[in-house]
Amino acid sequence: MRGLDDFLAECDRGPRINELTGFFAATAGGKSGMPIRNPVADPRLLPRNELLRKLVGLHAARQGFFDQHYHGSIPYRLEEECRxxxxxxxxxxxxxxxxxxxxLGTAEGTMARTLSELxxxxILTLSCSPNPENYASFMAYGEPRYAEFFIGPFHRLTKDVLRSDRRLEKFVHGFDIILEDTTFQMYSPNRSKQIEFVAQHLREGGIFVFVEKFRAIDDNDYMRREHQKDYGFKARYFxxxxxxxxxxxxxxxxxxNEVTLAEMSRAASAHFKHCIITWNSGxxxxxxxxxxxxxLDLYVSQMAAPAIPHEYVYETRLHWSATIDAAEPGP
Known part of the structure; x- marks a missing residue:
């Protein structure tokens, strides 16, 4: 128990719910950080498919304040979320x-709610965020029938919390898919314990998806990619x-609180036998x-090709796998 108590205390000290609280509250409430124009998924990069067209449309209709900031900040993240x-x-x-x-940590939970509605x-979904402002955006389009929201940081969602809440008890036996969307990097670089804590909610044979910003081996490479992000994409919106x-x-x-892909590989390989990179943007x-x-193969086989210009792609091969040395992203 001491190990768990130490981990929870570490999370409680994390920047996300301390020094960065003001930034996230103001952005989630639409008081700052709003783009000068709304990011819109580029249809030229996505397959022409009726179901995908409906998904993109509903996703756009359900977005809140933070999603507008987020999708204007990371090159082609909106297209990837739809993919x-x-x-x-x-x-x-x-x-x-x-x-x-x-x-977990996906602001107003737009993608999760869209999946449940469509x-x-x-697909039953649960989203979580420490910000009540994100919950307000989640509820702005009415209470969804098949999507739930937990107001609190990821490390405070435990089995006991799920059992004690009538709305959430249906998830007590775990999830088939878990998405960590740029959350861990807001608390600490302790990926091993973070993955271990969240993986308790994953069903046997389930899929854990990580979306994170990674340190590059070469600091100059990291900064070049940052400049590309900021002035080749982000300047369109801010x-x-x-x-x-x-x-x-x-x-x-x-x-x-960022880690390298190699460090992430070591942390993930302690819990999972198979892993693949499915997308890269800077x-x-x-x-x-x-x-x-x-x-995992079934999930990846359902993916269209990454909807991103090739000049933003630098990482295309996996650093580890239990069965193969490397794997290409996409189907």
Whole structure:
């Protein structure tokens, strides 16, 4: 128990719910950090598909304040979120059974809610955030029938909390998919304990998806990718002075909690036999891990090609796998 108590105390000291609280509250409430124009998914990068078209449309209709900031900050993250959501929809249909998804730290939970609505309950979702402002955005379109929201940091969502809440008790037996969306890096670099804590909620054979910003082996490479992100993409949505001020107010703190892909590989391999990179944008990567190669292969096979210009892609091969030395992203 001491190990768990130490981990919870470490999370309680994390920047996300301490020195960065003001930034996240103001952005989630739409009081600052709003882009000069709303990010819109580029249809030229996504397959022409009726289900995907409906997904993109509903996702756009359900966005709140923080999503607008987020998708204007990371190159082609919006297209990737739609690509990922489409893969989850297809994965659920292939399995022919209801699916449960836990999206931790994903602001107002737009993707999760979209999946629940579009699947008409075939996908039950739970989102969490420490900010009540994000919950207000989640509820702005009415109370969803198949999507739930936990107001609190990820490390305070325990089995006991799920059992004690009538709305959440349906998730007490775990989730088929868990998405960690740039959350761990806001607390500490302790990926091993973070993964261990959240993985208790993953069902046997479930899939754990990580979306994180990673340190590069070469600091110069890291900074070149940052400049590309800031002035090749982000400047479309934010004034230069706002981009610079965020570096000082947020990104410098977050950098101290980032890890390398190699460090992430070591942490994830302690819990999962299989892992694959499914997306890369500059210093950001998405990884999908599971102890079921069959489930992981099925999920990845439902993904369209990454919807991102090739000049933003630097990482295309995995650093570890239990069965193969490396794996290409995408189907």
């Amino acid at each position: 990922m959501a489409y893969a989850v929809l297809q994965y659920a249909q292939q399995r022919h059974t209801p699916l449960s998804l836990y999206s 699947s008409e309950g075939q 004034p230069v002075e706002e981009i610079e001020s965020k570096k000082t107010a947020v990104l410098k703190t977050m950098f101290g 210093n950001f990567c998405s990884l999908a891990a599971s102890n079921s190669k069959e489930n």
